[in-house]
Amino acid sequence: MIIKCLGHACFTASDGKHTLIFDPFLTDNPEAVVSADEVVADAVLPSHGHSDHLGDAIPIAKRLGVPIVAPYELAMYCNRFGAEVVPLHIGGGTDMRFGRVKLTFATHGSAVVTDDLIEYTGPPCGFLVTMSGQTLYYSGDTGLFGDMKLIGETTPIDVAILPIGDNFTMGIDDAVIAVEFLKPKAVVPTHYSAFEPIQKDPNEFAEKVASKGVKCVILPPGEAAEF
């Protein structure tokens, strides 16, 4: 599986045949390495309604004619604007052309916030995606939660993409505990550089997880790695 960071929490995962895009916030993303008009994917997976995650999901899905896979309420929000959707909910999964997607719990908020309205879009989620025999855990924005241990016990994870930026999500030390719970073969940190309140050093995280025997791959915007 090839994982690429497109800036902030936007990542693609590809097995060579299919590509998924997670949290496609590209327009107004100070780190974006591509525009929303250029990306190509077979499905769009927004973890929650916040603008730095839902981002360009709707226009990308509509342009490409591919589905948005999201928690029910967020999926219905996207469907209202004409996007094809695959609504799921926490703990449920479905088999798709490219593999299996299961939604996981995340402890965070989920709303589309505009100048005059906060429209709640159900609970946020994480994604467990299995493609070509490998499993990616994209946690989405979340604090540390004990059931990560359950995920780690029940699901062999090849790569986990976890936030480390603190303020809105886990910080470095909690993310290290998350790694201990999840036991992934490798971890990619995210959500630590695009905005002022979340500036953190991914090398500090990398050193701390290395001491636990887990490989950390830092992916600056535009860089990819094969797992």
Ligand code: NI
């Ligand atoms: Ni958020």
Ligand code: MN
């Ligand atoms: Mn965020």
